[in-house]
Amino acid sequence: MTSVHPNGNDPAPRLDRAAIAKRAARDLVDGSTVNLGIGIPTMCADFLPDGVELLYHAENGILGFKELSAPGEGDPNLMDAGGKFPKLVPGMAFFDSVESFSLIRGGHIDVTVLGALQVSHTGDLANWMIPKRGIGSIGGAMDLAANSKRVVVAMEHTARDNIAKIVDECSFPLTAPDCVDEIVTDIAVIEIDRKNDRLVLREVAPGWSCDDVQAHTEARLELDGEPGLMA
Amino acid sequence: MVFVCEHFGTNNQRSVSDIQEKDRTIWRVMPINKTTNSFADAVADIPSGASIMIGGFGGAGGQPTRLMMALRDLGVGDLTIIGNVAGISKTTGYGWPDHLDPIDQGMFFESGQATKIICSFPVPGTTNPLSDIEKAWREGKADVNIVPQGTLIERIRAAGAGIPGFYTPTGVGTTVAEGKEHREFDGKAYLLEEALSADYALIRAQKADTRGNLQYIGTSRSFNPAMATAAKTTIVEVDEIVEPGGIDSERVGTLSTYVDRIVQRESGDPLP
Numbered sequence: 001m002t003s004v005h006p007n008g009n010d011p012a013p014r015l016d017r018a019a020i021a022k023r024a025a026r027d028l029v030d031g032s033t034v035n036l037g038i039g040i041p042t043m044c045a046d047f048l049p050d051g052v053e054l055l056y057h058a059e060n061g062i063l064g065f066k067e068l069s070a071p072g073e074g075d076p077n078l079m080d081a082g083g084k085f086p087k088l089v090p091g092m093a094f095f096d097s098v099e100s101f102s103l104i105r106g107g108h109i110d111v112t113v114l115g116a117l118q119v120s121h122t123g124d125l126a127n128w129m130i131p132k133r134g135i136g137s138i139g140g141a142m143d144l145a146a147n148s149k150r151v152v153v154a155m156e157h158t159a160r161d162n163i164a165k166i167v168d169e170c171s172f173p174l175t176a177p178d179c180v181d182e183i184v185t186d187i188a189v190i191e192i193d194r195k196n197d198r199l200v201l202r203e204v205a206p207g208w209s210c211d212d213v214q215a216h217t218e219a220r221l222e223l224d225g226e227p228g229l230m231a
Numbered sequence: 232m233v234f235v236c237e238h239f240g241t242n243n244q245r246s247v248s249d250i251q252e253k254d255r256t257i258w259r260v261m262p263i264n265k266t267t268n269s270f271a272d273a274v275a276d277i278p279s280g281a282s283i284m285i286g287g288f289g290g291a292g293g294q295p296t297r298l299m300m301a302l303r304d305l306g307v308g309d310l311t312i313i314g315n316v317a318g319i320s321k322t323t324g325y326g327w328p329d330h331l332d333p334i335d336q337g338m339f340f341e342s343g344q345a346t347k348i349i350c351s352f353p354v355p356g357t358t359n360p361l362s363d364i365e366k367a368w369r370e371g372k373a374d375v376n377i378v379p380q381g382t383l384i385e386r387i388r389a390a391g392a393g394i395p396g397f398y399t400p401t402g403v404g405t406t407v408a409e410g411k412e413h414r415e416f417d418g419k420a421y422l423l424e425e426a427l428s429a430d431y432a433l434i435r436a437q438k439a440d441t442r443g444n445l446q447y448i449g450t451s452r453s454f455n456p457a458m459a460t461a462a463k464t465t466i467v468e469v470d471e472i473v474e475p476g477g478i479d480s481e482r483v484g485t486l487s488t489y490v491d492r493i494v495q496r497e498s499g500d501p502l503p
Contacts, residue, residue, distance in 0.1 A: 059380060060288040061450050072329060076292035076503040077437075077449035083290050083325035096452035096484075097288070097315070098388045101381030105401060124404075135368055135375060137352040139316065143381035143401045177404035 012207020014157070014186035015230065022047035023203075023230055024113055024154040024184040033057055035104075035144055037114035038082045040154045044113055057109060058082075059140035061100045064092040081140065104143045112148035114141065116155050116180075118170040121199050121219035123180040123192040125153065126172035138175075145176035157185035157216055164218035166190065166199070188213045189230060190221065203228045265443040266472055267492040270301035273466050277302060277431055282311040284387070284462055285336055286434035286455035289316020289352065290326015291503040293451030295435040295468040296334050297496060302433065303338055311347040312336055313387075313429055315380060315454050318348075318364035319355040328503060337363030340373055348373065349427070351380035379407060384457055386427035391460025391489075396425045432462035436485065439469045440476070443490030444483045452484065459489040466492045470500075 015023070021043035028034060028044065030052045036042050048054065057063050058081040065086035069075070074085025103109065118126040125145050129136025145151055159165055166183065183190040189203035201221040204213055206229060214221050267273040277283070283302070287294035318337030319325045327333035339345035341363040353375050354365045367373035378386070379401050389397055398421035402408050412423040434455040436445035445467060447455065459465045472495045 061452050074328065075449065076290060076326065076328060077451045079288070079290055079292050079326050079450045081288075083320075083323075083327075094447075094449055094452060096447075096456045097380070097384040097454050098457050101384055105381050105385075105399065133358070135354055135365060136377070137316075137319075137354055137356075138377050138379050138407075139352040140380040142379035142405065142407065146401045146403070174405045176401075 011209065011212050012205065015205055016186070017156075018043060018047070019230075020154050020156075020184055020186055023189065024152055025049070027152065027182070028052060028054055028111060028113075031055070032110035033063075033108065035059065035109050035112045035140075035148070037112070037141070037144075039115050041113035041115060042082060044154070057100075057103065059097075059100050059104065059144070061095045061097060062086070062092065063095070065089065101140070101143055104140065105147050107147055107149060109144065109148040111150045111152060112144045113152045113154050114144065116153045116165065116183075117159075118165050118167050118172050119153055119180050119183055120170045121166075121168055122178055122197065123151075123194065124170050124177045125151070125175045125180050126170040127175050129173045131172060136173075141175050145179045150181050151179050153180050153183045155183070155185055157187045157213075162216065164216065167218040187216065187230075188227075193222075193224075198222045200224045201227050203230045205230045264441045265439075265487070265490060265493050266441055267466075267494050270297045270468070270494050271304065273492045273494045274298060274301045274305055274431075274433070277305060277307055279307040280309045281307070281431055282313065282429040284313040284429040284432040284434075284454075284458040285317075286432065286453070286458050287315070288326070288450070288453035289314075289335070290320060291328070291331075291333070292326065292449065293435050293447075293453050293455055294334075295433045295466075296502050297500070298433040298435075298466060298468045298494070299334070299336070299338060303342055303344065306342075306344070308344045308346075310339060310345040311349065311429075312339055312345045313427065313458075314348065314350045315383065316352040317350040318353055318362050322360050322362045323355045323357070325355070331501075331503070334502075340364050340367040343372070346373060347376070349376040349378060349383070351378055351383050353377060382407075382424050383427070384454060386424055387454070387457045387461045390426035390428035391457060394426060396423050398422065399424055427461065429458075429462045430464065432458040432465045433468070434458050434465065435468045437469065438471045438473060438478055439467055439490070439493040439495075440473050440478050440487070441493075442475055443467070443487035443493055444475075444478050445469070445485035445487075445490065446478045446482050447484040456485050459485045464491045465489055466494070468494055468496065470496055
């Protein structure tokens, strides 16, 4: 694999992790049942637009959790899938793993937001194993990616040394093929247009041109009107 | 024709004259009172080479931590462990209160008792420090079979429900699908996954009645109810054992029929 932009000539600062989460959160629709992965996706919960309330699902068997307990006050019998301890709130529901994955596999999760190691131009997702390590953890990622109504990837646009993560074909083991609908990064918002089998550049970060984003992307990006500004 | 009925457990209340008839089948009639006196007694018959489901999700809640420690102390080897998020708590603190030293399924690889694990999440994102499972795997001492979580729990459910296999969309187009039968339904591809059973299930519940009906609390359900149905022998660690009626019939989470032995923790146990 080659660095697409080895000198790392960024025309402007990239967005920070919180700003990626904030942008991804903007597309979450009020009332949706949502599963947020670990890392940037979890941070989406801190940036919901006014008036938007979501029903959060965690695959260990909890629906309807909100904020976490204060440090040192959590109950191990009230955990989320990231191993953190949410507060008990009215309307919360507990269930076992059979039920939890019936919910997922049955297509009842409206939106899953997760991180990625690579996304291909057709929306293939790789996020569970780095080949040179030789061992990884699938957890609920394959079920969520393959079966959620909408899959959003929230991640940094490139890996260390500016190695492209949005690629023609994933070289890492797949989590699920043909599953990603939208990619939100620190420099762009990209839609996977499955009908026309293409990636559409929808937004760029302030100070970044379409060419700048393309230079950091292995897969070819297309335009469908002028891209907006990420904010 | 073979007519055998085998009694076991520490509180047999039926006589051997309860022998019943079934062709070429040896089956066990459970004692009505399934209370076992100690964690050591509860796991004492587990032999080397056994396959063992360990309940919970990962983290302290729902994990049969005292049964796991008893199995470690028993010292039997060549074990196959079936778990979920198996061995990441010790090095990351996952699912444990900050003030405690986390215990996870990696203990059986640290002790050299386990040679294989079937789970969905064997290793954390970080390799510093190296988890016990990854260390054993790198040294060639452990076979690690990684299964998507929804497929893992459904394979366990299927085993308990008498279903030998099922088709799932999860894993199609990935390494998980290699060598498995594929079939299309309504133009979409699915792959065949097979039921997964075990010799023993070690599980955790909040409360049991003496018959073995179980009640769970919060997110501690996770893999426990399904595992209870899928093993030849199901052993349960609980915080409290009550008389029949002490669990509201509306709140029974696992039926006593699935349960072989129950052990109560000492009151004031500092482990969650």
